[in-house]
Amino acid sequence: MLKIDDLIIDKEFEELLPVLTPEEFVRLEQSILKDGMLDPIKVWEEPGTGRNIIIDGHNRYRILKKNNISLNYWENYKFMYADELPTRDDVKRWMLEQQLGRRNLSEAEKYEMVQKFKSVFEQKAKKNQSLGGKGSTNLPKVDTRKEMAKATGVSEGTYRKMDVVMKSDNEDLKQKLREKKVSVDAAYKEVKSTDQKPITVKQQIDRLDKRINDIDKTIESLQVEKEEIIQRRTSIFYALDIKCPVKYRWDKKGYSNTFPCFWKCQIYIENEEYENIFGEYSVYYNEFPSDCDMEKIPETYRNDFRMIWKKAHDEIKALQDEVDKKSMENAKKQDEILKNAMKLIPTDEDKVILKQFYRVLANTYHPDNKKTGNAEMMKHLNDLKAVWGI
Structure with a gap:
């Protein structure tokens, strides 16, 4: 039987659901403690991993955990299997239907709910477009905005106006729309009239921060999808x-x-023109893979993986040893050059002789000597003087 510790909260799924206020959470907790679980936690068995992921009932799960209440089969939880929900997108569509169906939401609240599931509508449109390009001409073209308007329960025109209002910086107006204190048309007109006025620096920063946050969420959603596909x-x-x-x-x-x-050593398997990468590893410091690395490799390939790791380790070790050897040889050569250069530096005894040598040559080449004076030779002699340090 499934234990409560076997359940997993998937961050992406949880963020799609509305958050209860502290008061709402307390009321739900009191209801469960008094009357038990009236609605079981829905659990999705993820294909490929077998993980038991909560897709409905996150707050109920936390209340059970908080009060040390164990799970009772078909009373506290219900399984949703792969034949019902094959992919994460299918799960998201199911979650959206559940949320829109059970809650008494205003149009604005439905809009916000649908926005969280925008990637599902976009993915469906891309999939149909892709299949249409492969010859499935009977598939209808999916208009993302139209589908999202339909899920919200409004016309495309109303949805477009609502989109403008809910993406504006007017939080008071958005709250009024949620509470049905203002119509969509009136709210839209107010936003459009405000748009004609110059916005403050703070409003510009807030608008950009909101856009950055939206982009971060999109990136995170795409990363989860990428990992699932891989x-x-x-x-x-x-x-x-x-x-x-x-x-x-x-x-x-x-x-x-x-x-x-x-x-990095990239270890992979290959079949015709396709390949599947096990991972990227630092093989230089370890002759063989760790137990942690081996656990992630299918049993069929573990021996080959281990041998390939050893082969890669030996290769990279030999390459680094060769580089280190050449570096040592170059260091020795540089050291020899330095020692020879040190020998060229005159000692105090040498300087006495060099001074005499300089005086003799200076008398010969100084420009004042009308017979043998040579300005260019005198310049070279002064350069030597500087090198000798005399």
């Missing part, structure tokens, strides 16, 4: 009937040939 692709690769060869290659990560020890 996981599904990996599962397909591992399910192949034939065993694929394990290979490796180097990613220098911006490091030159002087530092092979910092290169």
